[in-house]
Amino acid sequence: MDKKTVKTAYIGLLSALSLGIYALESLIPPVLPIPGIKPGLSNIITLYALRKPGKKEAALILTVRILLSGLLFGNVLSVLYSFAGGYAALFTELICDFLLKRKHLYLTGAFGGLFHNLFQLIAAFFLMGSAYVFSYMPYLAISGIITGLFTGLAAHYLLKVRIPSHPL
Amino acid sequence: MKTEKNREKITFFIMTGILLMTALISLAFILMKGSESGRTTVIISEGKVIGRYDLDLMEGEKRITVQPEGSRGFNEILISKEGVCITDSDCKGKDCIKTGTISHFGETIACLPNRLIITITSDDEYSGYDARTY
Ligand SMILES: [Zn+2]
Numbered sequence: 001m002d003k004k005t006v007k008t009a010y011i012g013l014l015s016a017l018s019l020g021i022y023a024l025e026s027l028i029p030p031v032l033p034i035p036g037i038k039p040g041l042s043n044i045i046t047l048y049a050l051r052k053p054g055k056k057e058a059a060l061i062l063t064v065r066i067l068l069s070g071l072l073f074g075n076v077l078s079v080l081y082s083f084a085g086g087y088a089a090l091f092t093e094l095i096c097d098f099l100l101k102r103k104h105l106y107l108t109g110a111f112g113g114l115f116h117n118l119f120q121l122i123a124a125f126f127l128m129g130s131a132y133v134f135s136y137m138p139y140l141a142i143s144g145i146i147t148g149l150f151t152g153l154a155a156h157y158l159l160k161v162r163i164p165s166h167p168l
Numbered sequence: 169m170k171t172e173k174n175r176e177k178i179t180f181f182i183m184t185g186i187l188l189m190t191a192l193i194s195l196a197f198i199l200m201k202g203s204e205s206g207r208t209t210v211i212i213s214e215g216k217v218i219g220r221y222d223l224d225l226m227e228g229e230k231r232i233t234v235q236p237e238g239s240r241g242f243n244e245i246l247i248s249k250e251g252v253c254i255t256d257s258d259c260k261g262k263d264c265i266k267t268g269t270i271s272h273f274g275e276t277i278a279c280l281p282n283r284l285i286i287t288i289t290s291d292d293e294y295s296g297y298d299a300r301t302y
Contacts, residue, residue: 077281099183133285138194
C-alpha cells in the first residue's frame with residue numbers, strides 16, 4: 001500500500017475513535033448542575049494526533065469529529081460551540097507543545113482544557129447575549145484544568161504504547 | 169547546553185504558575201460566593217432579565233412558562249425554597265431538564281436552543297446590571 005492511502009486510513013481511524021469517545025461521553029449524566037462541565041475525553045485523540053500524524057491532520061480530525069457529532073447528535077448551535085472550544089484548545093495546545101518542547105503533555109492538556117472552556121463561554125456570551133454566562137467561569141476554569149491534566153496524561157501514556165507496524 | 173536546560177525549566181515553571189494562579193483565583197471566587205446569603209434566582213430569556221425571585225423568601229411553589237413573542241420555544245420553570253428546575257421544554261436534547269434542580273450560588277441551567285438562562289446569585293450582585301450588554 002502506498003503511504004498516502006495508509007495515512008488517509010489512519011486519519012479516518014482516529015476521527016472515528018474521536019467521534020466514538022465523544023458519543024460515549026455524551027451518555028454520561030452531568031455531575032454538576034453547570035452546563036459545559038464535561039470530561040472532554042476526545043481531547044486525548046486531538047493531543048495524540050498533534051504528535052503522531054501532525055498539526056494539519058489533528059485539525060482535520062477535529063473538524064470531522066465536530067461536523068459528524070453535530071450531524072448525529074446535535075444541531076447548528078452545538079456545532080458552533082464545539083468549533084469555538086475545539087479550535088481554541090487545538091491552537092492553545094499547538095503553542096504550548098511548542099513552548100514546552102514536546103515535554104509535559106499534561107500541562108499542554110490543562111491549557112487546552114482551560115481555553116476550550118473559556119472560548120465556549122465567549123461563544124455563549126455572543127449567542128445568548130448575556131454577560132451572566134461569565135458568572136460560571138470559575139467553575140469552568142477549574143474543571144477545564146483538571147480534565148485537561150487528565151486527558152494530557154492519558155495522551156502521554158497512549159503515545160508511549162508501541163503499536164506494531166504503526167504506519168507513521 | 170546549560171542555558172537551554174534553564175530556559176526549559178523557566179518555561180515549565182511559568183506555565184505551571186499560570187495554571188495554579190488561575191485555579192486559585194477561581195477557587196477564591198467560588199468560596200466568596202458561597203459565604204453570602206440571600207439566594208436570588210434570575211431568569212434571562214433572549215438576553216433580557218424577565219424574572220428575579222428570592223429563593224429564601226419563597227412560599228410554596230411557583231410555575232412560570234417562558235415563551236418569547238415570535239418564538240416557538242417554550243420552557244416551564246418551577247421555583248420553590250428548595251431550588252429551581254425546568255420541568256418541561258420543547259428543545260431538542262432536553263439538557264435543561266436533565267440538569268435537574270439548582271439551589272446554590274453560581275449554579276446555572278441553560279437552555280441553549282431557546283436562549284434561556286436561569287442562574288442563582290446573591291441579592292446585590294448584578295442589581296444594577298443592564299441585561300443587554302452588547
Ligand atoms: Zn432545553
